[in-house]
Amino acid sequence: MNIILLGPPGVGKGTQSELLHNELKLLHLSTGDILRDNVKRNTELGKKAKEYMDRGDLVPDELIIDLIRDRISKDDAKSGVMFDGFPRNINQAKALDNMLSDMNTKIDKVINIFADINTLIDRAVGRRLCRGCQKPYHIKNNPPKKENICDECGSELFHRDDDNEETVRNRIAVYTESTEPLVNFYKEQEKLVQIEAKGDVKTVFNNIKNSL
Numbered sequence: 628m629n630i631i632l633l634g635p636p637g638v639g640k641g642t643q644s645e646l647l648h649n650e651l652k653l654l655h656l657s658t659g660d661i662l663r664d665n666v667k668r669n670t671e672l673g674k675k676a677k678e679y680m681d682r683g684d685l686v687p688d689e690l691i692i693d694l695i696r697d698r699i700s701k702d703d704a705k706s707g708v709m710f711d712g713f714p715r716n717i718n719q720a721k722a723l724d725n726m727l728s729d730m731n732t733k734i735d736k737v738i739n740i741f742a743d744i745n746t747l748i749d750r751a752v753g754r755r756l757c758r759g760c761q762k763p764y765h766i767k768n769n770p771p772k773k774e775n776i777c778d779e780c781g782s783e784l785f786h787r788d789d790d791n792e793e794t795v796r797n798r799i800a801v802y803t804e805s806t807e808p809l810v811n812f813y814k815e816q817e818k819l820v821q822i823e824a825k826g827d828v829k830t831v832f833n834n835i836k837n838s839l
């Protein structure tokens with residue numbers, strides 16, 4: 628099974644993909660995580676991507692599509708992938724359909740998670756990530772047991788550079804303009820499931836699970 632998690636910044640895609648990964652054993656492919664890792668290691672891709680990420684703009688399609696093509700051709704992607712943060716526009720979605728069709732596979736379901744703008748800003752600005760395993764936390768809604776330390780692996784938590792309010796607002800605007808049209812794109816393909824990010828993490832997770 629291949630699924631896409633669609634939704635604006637701060638809606639909880641990272642948290643839900645972690646739970647889904649444990650449940651479904653699909654490869655969790657987050658383009659944001661891969662790009663942040665490249666920025667940290669100062670690779671050629673990281674150097675090219677950083678300025679776009681700092682502004683909250685989309686990294687150019689050709690860089691992202693090459694990265695995805697390379698990643699889904701590896702053995703650990705064969706039994707299914709959960710795409711998180713990709714595709715981000717119609718061009719990427721069409722490229723993905725073509726890549727998967729060349730591999731005799733397809734997207735089975737697209738889960739669109741939505742929430743109002745104040746919730747998104749609050750969640751993104753209060754988010755903290757683990758430096759070691761990338762597990763997401765929230766300073767108020769989902770704090771770690773020990774301040775600033777990951778419950779899972781004991782590494783330090785960090786605040787993403789692009790999780791400040793100004794950049795989050797730009798990321799939401801970019802989402803509305805470039806990514807939201809994918810909702811109709813996948814509705815027309817009859818693959819779309821709509822999930823409201825209301826209630827606690829478990830409730831949203833159960834709603835997603837029931838929809839699959």
Ligand code: AMP
Binds near residue numbers: 687719
């Ligand atoms: P995310 O962790 O998904 O919020 O992504 C963080 C940043 O990485 C975004 O604001 C973009 O600058 C970049 N990015 C991640 N995925 C993509 C993508 N599929 N296409 C273009 N840029 C992306």
